[in-house]
Amino acid sequence: MDTGAGQPVQWWWKKPHVCLARWELRDAPPLNAGQISVGKFDGGDWWVDHGGFGCRRFPDKNTAWTAVRRLMGLHDGNWVQVPGDSERRSPLRFDGSRTLYSDGGGDMYSHWGRAKEKRWNRYSAAIAAGTRLRHSEEHPAMGGYVTLSEYRDPYDDSIRFVVDDQCDGIPDVNDYPYRNKADRAYVSAVWSHASRRFPYVSTDVPKVPADSRPEPVRYGEGGSVILDDSQARSYERSWRENYSS
Missing domain, CATH: 3.30.720 (Signal recognition particle alu RNA binding heterodimer, srp9/1)
Structure with a gap:
């Protein structure tokens, strides 16, 4: 405060x-x-x-x-x-975790009022200066990553563990008071973006599809991904298996 x-x-x-x-x-x-x-x-x-x-x-x-x-x-x-007994709405949850920033709203960033840019800049700098503990890098076609880091809160000096999920173009940054909770959140985030069509370039989560040598990706107008013949066939087969009636 x-x-x-x-x-x-x-x-x-x-x-x-x-x-x-x-x-x-x-x-x-x-x-x-x-x-x-x-x-x-x-x-x-x-x-x-x-x-x-x-x-x-x-x-x-x-x-x-x-x-x-x-x-x-x-x-x-x-x-x-x-009323005082109405529902409490807060990005500060009762398990000690917090949503620092999310494009979906409901985060501390949206609750900081006119102080939001100043405070977010300090949190961003503190997270960047922290220690990276785990990291998963998406295929270039997706262009995102999930990182778990340890950092020191710039306002209360406490040690926190932050999961920075930058996949799907929707940033979601949550931190936790304990490493075990952060580890579970990290693994859940990595799995939520796992794709066998576009596997991660690297990941430390077992059994998640990964390929350290992803096929080159070509981009068309508007940034769309151009698939070669084998990729297109794989995509069509996956679409039929998962979405066709």
Whole structure:
């Protein structure tokens, strides 16, 4: 949270708490979203949860409400109050994972309001400076990749494990607090894009179709892939087997 107030609370949903009020962002520009929740812990402290900046603890109601107003001011659009027991919508999931960026929306990027470019640039730089742990490279006809890296969060200094899925022209970047969860997500992402027609150039996931020497790919007008006769026959056979009635 760029407010400079309150203390971050890790795994806050595991602590006894109650949500007293919730607001949702409406009439916002495209690719912008937001939800803010405020409530109390059993000990009497207040908390504020925001999908882009996480949850923070405050000593009293006044400081919590000041933080709510400051967060609202980061966004263009209208904030509408909804019941405190309504559905929580956040890219910060209860298993500790987060969607940092996704073309499909529902990510932290869309929840950062006017701070989105600054924060995404810092996350991108931190991920690039991290340690690559696993990598799968798609066939040139597809042009994507899936990478698992370890990096340090630029805002809270925690160690995170990020799966950067750049396949199918739809970027999807998720990170996790633990390596085992990230490994499972990485393997799932690699398999979701596996194609025997266009195997990966390289992959460290067993049994995924891969060929370190893919056939040259020719491109036609508009970037379409031109298949040679054997590729065309293989494609037609695959299409009949999977899609024809």
